[in-house]
Amino acid sequence: MTSEWLSPPTRSEIIENLVSGVDRYNPANVSILEDYLYHQLRTGEYDCLANLAILKLYQFNSELYNPDVIINILIKALTTCPLPDFNLCLSLLDERLINTPLEEPDPLPVILPELKTLHNLLYRCRFPAFWDAYRSDELEQLRDNYTVEIVGFENAIRAVAIRAVRTTFTKISSDRLGSYLSLSDDLVQYVKSLGWSIDPSTTVISLPPNPDNQIEATVVQESIKLPQLTKIIAHARS
Incomplete structure (x- = not known):
């Protein structure tokens, strides 16, 4: 990039x-x-x-x-x-x-x-x-x-919106995406051109997973050795 x-x-x-x-x-x-x-x-x-x-x-x-x-x-x-x-x-x-x-x-x-x-x-x-x-x-x-x-120009602006949607959503309604892109009749064809799928019964659009729109729990482990812990306790007492 x-x-x-x-x-x-x-x-x-x-x-x-x-x-x-x-x-x-x-x-x-x-x-x-x-x-x-x-x-x-x-x-x-x-x-x-x-x-x-x-x-x-x-x-x-x-x-x-x-x-x-x-x-x-x-x-x-x-x-x-x-x-x-x-x-x-x-x-x-x-x-x-x-x-x-x-x-x-x-x-x-x-x-x-x-x-x-x-x-x-x-x-x-x-x-x-x-x-x-x-x-x-x-x-x-x-x-x-x-x-x-x-x-x-307008498609370039739509690309700005698509970049934001990709990093935020896994699913989005057609009405909401249409308002983001200022598209109505051409929305289905546009979505298909992106490789996204749309449920015809609910009109909900599903986005492929990517590193930005996947929520993953993160476990942070800290390792403190005994000599370090001793210094911390001694400092707290003083």
Whole structure:
């Protein structure tokens, strides 16, 4: 997992050289990294370090600032929750960057609080609330101008919910899982694609066992030798 985060197998040699070497701080390379970001949006790939390199270049060179690029980076980072990618991206933003003069109205100050809210809901595993907020009228601009261009965005969010369900449940009702995934008619097919089984009479979904969803009693035994016990008693008396 860590190795794929540091160097995704889909990263090209050109991007690898930019991200790993001193050229990552060369502002002349920002267009290459931005093109790579839009490649990620079109293909569903993800490269956090390359996207962080863009934000670092913006931080050092405010004239490069592009709010649309930042919004897309943050949206991609949402899909990795509960990993710290979203907060890592936020750490490279500051008021000086957001207040950079632009020829057109800057969408970032409006959309950034909305993205923070969505991230908070995902991090707290409040998946039904996430879908309600995401599909609300207030986030119409986010959907119409950004996430609609990101291939597989909603399925990537569902993958976040599935990771949480796998580590928590051995059985879950169809209604509950459907609310987590914002699926109804397609839920049965989606569940089957995961290799999970569903009882047609009760609509209860059974998850395969894994190290995280199995409850096992743990017995802890401590061994104290006589010389150690003698020291403890002597210390207590004193």
